[in-house]
Amino acid sequence: MREALRIAVVGHSNTGKTSLLRTLTRDADFGEVDDAAGTTRHVQSALLRGHGGIEWFDTPGMEDSVALLEYLDHIAPLSERLDGPARIRRFLDSPEAHGRYEQEARVLNKLLECDAGLYVIDARDPVLSKHRDELALLAACARPLLPVLNFVHAPGHRAAQWRDAMSRLGLHAVLEYDTVAPPLDGEQQLYARLAVLLDRHADMLAELSGALGRERAARRQAAYRLAAGLLIDAAALHLQSPPQALAQTQALLRDKIRGREQACVKALLTLYHFHRHDYRADALPLENERFGMDLFHPQALKDMGVQLGVGAAAGAMAGAAVDLLSAGLSLGTGMLIGAAAGGLWQGVDRLGKRLSGKLRGYRELSVDDGVLRLLALRQQQLIEALERRGHAAREPIVLPQAAQWQSGPLPAPLKEARSRPEWSALAEGYVDDDRRKQQLASLADTLAQTAR
Ligand SMILES: Nc1nc2c(ncn2[C@@H]2O[C@H](COP(=O)(O)OP(=O)(O)OP(=O)(O)O)[C@@H](O)[C@H]2O)c(=O)[nH]1
Ligand SMILES: [Mg+2]
Numbered sequence: 439m440r441e442a443l444r445i446a447v448v449g450h451s452n453t454g455k456t457s458l459l460r461t462l463t464r465d466a467d468f469g470e471v472d473d474a475a476g477t478t479r480h481v482q483s484a485l486l487r488g489h490g491g492i493e494w495f496d497t498p499g500m501e502d503s504v505a506l507l508e509y510l511d512h513i514a515p516l517s518e519r520l521d522g523p524a525r526i527r528r529f530l531d532s533p534e535a536h537g538r539y540e541q542e543a544r545v546l547n548k549l550l551e552c553d554a555g556l557y558v559i560d561a562r563d564p565v566l567s568k569h570r571d572e573l574a575l576l577a578a579c580a581r582p583l584l585p586v587l588n589f590v591h592a593p594g595h596r597a598a599q600w601r602d603a604m605s606r607l608g609l610h611a612v613l614e615y616d617t618v619a620p621p622l623d624g625e626q627q628l629y630a631r632l633a634v635l636l637d638r639h640a641d642m643l644a645e646l647s648g649a650l651g652r653e654r655a656a657r658r659q660a661a662y663r664l665a666a667g668l669l670i671d672a673a674a675l676h677l678q679s680p681p682q683a684l685a686q687t688q689a690l691l692r693d694k695i696r697g698r699e700q701a702c703v704k705a706l707l708t709l710y711h712f713h714r715h716d717y718r719a720d721a722l723p724l725e726n727e728r729f730g731m732d733l734f735h736p737q738a739l740k741d742m743g744v745q746l747g748v749g750a751a752a753g754a755m756a757g758a759a760v761d762l763l764s765a766g767l768s769l770g771t772g773m774l775i776g777a778a779a780g781g782l783w784q785g786v787d788r789l790g791k792r793l794s795g796k797l798r799g800y801r802e803l804s805v806d807d808g809v810l811r812l813l814a815l816r817q818q819q820l821i822e823a824l825e826r827r828g829h830a831a832r833e834p835i836v837l838p839q840a841a842q843w844q845s846g847p848l849p850a851p852l853k854e855a856r857s858r859p860e861w862s863a864l865a866e867g868y869v870d871d872d873r874r875k876q877q878l879a880s881l882a883d884t885l886a887q888t889a890r
Contacts (some may be wrong), residue, residue, distance in 0.1 A: 442485065442493040443639050445632075446549045448576060449558035450569065451475035451499020453589040457617040457830030458558055459484055461495050462524055462625070463635075464711045466829040469496050476501070479541075481548050492646070495552060497545045503572040504541050508573070521579030526550060546579060554582040554636055557609075561587040561595040566601040582635035584628075587614045611635060617830035625650050658825060658886065661706055665817035666851075666882035667863075668702040670874065671857035674815055674862035676804045684803075691803050694839055694864045699813060702819065710824040717820070718834040804856070818889040849884045851877035 447455045454471040456478050463484045478498050486492045507531075513532055514525040526546050529535060535543035550553050557576060563569075567738050576583060585604045587597050600611050609629045615624050628646035633640040669863045672695050679687030709718060823835045847853075854877055855861050 442491045443554075443636070443642065444493045444495065444552040446497055446545070446552040446555045446581075447547050447558060448497050448549060448555045449499065449879050450560070450563075450572060451501050452477070452818065453499070453558045453560040453563075454617050454830065455499065455558045455719075456482045456496050456557070457828075458586065458588065459494055459616070461617045461620055461828035462486065462494065463828050466713060467827075471832070475499060481544055486646075487884055495548050497548050498541045500542055500572050500575070502539060502542060503575055504568050506542050507571045507574060509534060510538070522580050523550065526575070526578050526611045531756060535581045537797060542575070546575065549576060549579045549581055552581060553639070554584065555579075555630065557583050557585045557594075558585050559585055561589050561600055561614075563598050563859075564596060564774055565637055568604075570607070573609075578609070583609060585609050585612045586628075587612060588617055590614045591616045592621055597873050602766060607823065609719055617828045619826060619831070620828045627655075647781050649704075657709060658821070659822070659882065661709055661821045662882040662886040662889075663878065664702055664705050664709070664813070665821065666878045668698055668817065669810060669814055669852055669881060669885075670855045671862045672805055673810055674854045674858050674860070675864050676859045676862075677865075679803055686774050687803050695805055695809065699816070702817060705818055708786065710827070711829065712824065712827070716827070716831070716835055719838065756865070780827065810848060810852060818885055822889050840867055849881055851881040851884075 447459055449455055450473040452473070456471050458469065460466055463486055465484065468484055469482055476499060480495055480498065480864045482496045483495070484494045486494065494519055495795065510525060510529050512522050513795075520528065527550075529539075530543055530547055530550075555576065557573070559569075585600070587595075587600055589595055590597050597614060602611055604610070611634060613631055615621065615628065621627065626647050629650075630645045633643040633647075659871045673785050674696065675691065676689050677694075694840045703717060704714070707714060708776075751830075820835070827835065858874070859865055860867050860871075862868060863870075
């Protein structure tokens with residue numbers, strides 16, 4: 439097994455060093471992150487496995503570089519013509535390395551031990567002499583440094599000035615990488631630039647970058663399979679109810695579907711290594727009855743621009759389509775499915791004569807197409823938000839409004855699921871047969887393709 443590459447993450451305090459490592463290692467619990475400067479006090483490592491892997495080192499922020507550089511000029515005057523690492527060594531051997539400049543000593547010591555450093559910059563900051571002094575100290579360690587411009591989504595950032603200042607210091611490869619909302623190909627960009635700086639490790643970095651790209655694609659595919667599973671379960675679920683228990687059956691149906699969506703959301707958060715609190719608490723289906731988010735409130739559907747089945751908005755049981763169940767009835771289950779409660783009564787009126795004598799009073803409840811559309815939209819939006827979210831993000835996810843899935847025919851696998859009650863994992867007699875597997879995979883592809 440090859441040895442891990444060792445990379446130190448360095449920079450001024452509070453620029454997002456720990457945040458960057460959270461995002462790069464996909465670990466939202468790594469280290470401590472805070473608005474206050476001086477949050478990280480000690481060096482902490484994180485291992486990124488695969489192809490030898492990378493051992494990352496988070497370091498404390500540099501705060502006293504101006505004074506330290508003066509001190510260094512004093513204890514290792516230029517007239518002695520020591521090279522950079524020798525000057526830094528002299529400082530590290532001096533008593534002040536354990537006194538006033540203890541933080542800086544930890545950083546420089548770690549950088550000397552590493553193969554390279556990422557120099558994290560808060561791109562909102564103006565370029566000041568303290569930064570130049572900081573870079574002079576870091577550069578003296580004679581390790582390749584890659585400047586990383588963080589906060590590049592902030593209004594009025596100074597990325598251009600920073601790029602200019604960096605090139606004046608001989609640092610020509612620069613990476614723009616916002617740790618909260620990193621570019622989708624951010625990792626690829628990072629490892630490509632590191633490969634240029636770390637020629638001997640270029641093959642390993644290219645392999646690692648390829649592996650991370652494949653992982654990303656596989657994760658997205660797995661996410662859409664989770665969403666497709668939810669949709670099939672919901673579309674296939676039919677609950678039968680005697681007329682007097684209609685309200686209870688309807689409540690049961692809704693609970694089952696809400697619970698199923700919740701399970702899907704949890705599985706998605708876990709898949710992407712995020713926590714429950716990364717999704718706004720009241721956005722989870724079971725935890726609120728606020729009509730904006732409740733799956734079964736007509737307003738939730740309207741807000742998303744989703745079309746309801748005929749008459750559903752008028753019906754008292756909006757969202758739950760009612761179908762008639764009766765053995766031997768020529769009226770197939772498919773016929774009234776898609777029409778919600780209001781639609782049913784209109785439908786019965788219309789069909790009343792033809793059906794007379796054949797109705798046994800039993801009804802079958804299933805969810806309206808509109809609910810399936812809303813479920814599809816919400817999972818798509820959540821997945822795409824998770825794809826773009828850095829593990830440094832601390833604000834909960836807010837789903838955008840989207841325009842797909844709002845109208846038009848539902849995809850064929852969902853239509854088929856409508857007439858396959860045994861396909862719902864929420865029902866008794868559930869079977870995950872080959873056809874279900876095939877249709878789920880096809881639906882997952884459709885979801886993934888319509889998301890972008
Ligand atoms: N909006 C936004 N906030 C960020 C970004 N990166 C970091 N932050 C925030 O900036 C603050 C500092 O982040 P840290 O990761 O603790 O910074 P640090 O460089 O490790 O700080 P020290 O350990 O104190 O030197 C935290 O409040 C982060 O949430 C970013 O890209 N965008
Ligand atoms: Mg930190």
